[in-house]
Amino acid sequence: MKILIINPGSTTTKLAVYDNQETIFETKIDHAQDQEFQKKFSRPGSVLDQIEDRYQAIENLLQQNNIDQLDAVVGRGGMLPPIPSGTYQINNKMLDDLKNRPQANHASNLGAPLALKVAQKFNITNKAFIVDPVTTDEIEPKKKITGVAEIKRYAGWHALNQKAIAREYAKSIGKKYEDLNLIVAHFGGGSSFGAHKKGKTINVINAIPGEGPFTPERSGYLPSQQLVELCFSNKFTKEEILHKILGGGGLFSLLNTKDVYYLNVNYNSLDKNTKDIVDEMITGFARYICHIIPDFEGEPIDQIILTGGIAQWKLLTDRITQYLKQINIGVTVIPGEKELEALRDGTLRVLNGEEKAKEY
Known part of the structure; x- marks a missing residue:
């Protein structure tokens, strides 16, 4: 067929x-x-x-x-x-x-x-x-709570690839996905981070609504007060603000490009400002992997898996692996998507x- x-x-x-x-x-x-x-x-x-x-x-x-x-x-x-x-x-x-x-x-x-x-x-x-x-949506209800009663978190993540990659890793070590605790980080135009606990993704840092690190085209987390002030500055429409968060944020806002391939190939010759921006995006990826460790509530985490299109950039995955050495959890890179x-x-x-x- x-x-x-x-x-x-x-x-x-x-x-x-x-x-x-x-x-x-x-x-x-x-x-x-x-x-x-x-x-x-x-x-x-x-x-x-x-x-x-x-x-x-x-x-x-x-x-x-x-x-x-x-x-x-x-x-x-x-x-x-x-x-x-x-x-x-x-x-x-x-x-x-x-x-x-x-x-x-x-x-x-x-x-x-x-x-x-x-x-x-x-x-x-x-x-x-x-x-x-x-x-x-497999997020535990309590993990959708925010500090504003009118706002609840929701799932917006790379469910297909994260689940497929987690199962592939489990199979590669002769175990079942349902028997492992895994952190899966998907790096792409938007990035998401999943806490996979015994076959269920109990929490995710979303790729969509202004969560997590900035990416090639997403703003990631922003200081709330400054965002509110921007919204009421009379400089931008609602649609323009939303575009700054999703589609026109991140590297596109800061460098006017979403072309990670170009940044990868030319990294060593980038000017200091450009290199600082790229470096901070990479550091942000490592930071938000650590962010979801507490979701396992003290249970051992078997592995951290780095995946997605941008995970093909060796400098990026090497840096993240180096930054995570002190938490003593193994890191596996499975670039691309399934x-x-x-x-x-x-x-x-x-x-x-x-x-x-x-x-x-």
Whole structure:
């Protein structure tokens, strides 16, 4: 069975076509290096404005690879209300929530509409799915408490990749994911940090709502008082402020680039200010790994796992490993993502009758 996988990220769109578990083709569209794309979309606005541009790129690649028949299409799940883990059939209610009531304006919101749009072209709209969306929620209720009664934390993390990588690590040492305590840090356009306790992610530092360190395009944590003052300065609209937090923050705000590849290749020749900014981002990654150690409430932590696209940068992972030496927990680097495989496998379980697709 041929399955198209669509995984939109903040700076990339990853695609793959599988025949069952065999790869027919796999590729990545790098929007960070597409100047026209950046000029058009690196400003306040709904991420859904990108649908047509990303769909056209997908259609071109399918034609180039002679894909004229598909049995299913699966997209990365977006910022829906918190829902249990599973494979969901895409329906109008899901699309309406992503368009009008998303938890955040995030690239993952493109997964479902893009998958359905391709499915319509191939006349398989009943075989369009998402798997384990970004808002898959296993956080313990008490860990959603904040110091403001009107505000509760919510899940917005790399659930697909963190779970897949944690299981891969467990298998590599001959153990079950459900028997281990792991910290998984995913580094990408946005970064998330998960406390995986015996097979359940009891807390996460989110990639979305202004938590954690700054990243290539996210502001991360900001001093609340200064943020409030900025909001009421009459200099920016609500949309512009939100864009500073998600999409236009981090390295993009500070250096006017999201291109980590360029910073990696040219690191030794960067000027002092640029190098300081990059160094502080890396230090922030290590800092927030330590931040979730108390969530295990004194239980031993078996391993820290560094993953995601930016984890391919050796200087970054070496620095973080060095910074964490004193806490005496082993660090394993598994660069890249397993999201495509996780999306594929969730869809195959439904197509093969091992699971029933959940109704959203």
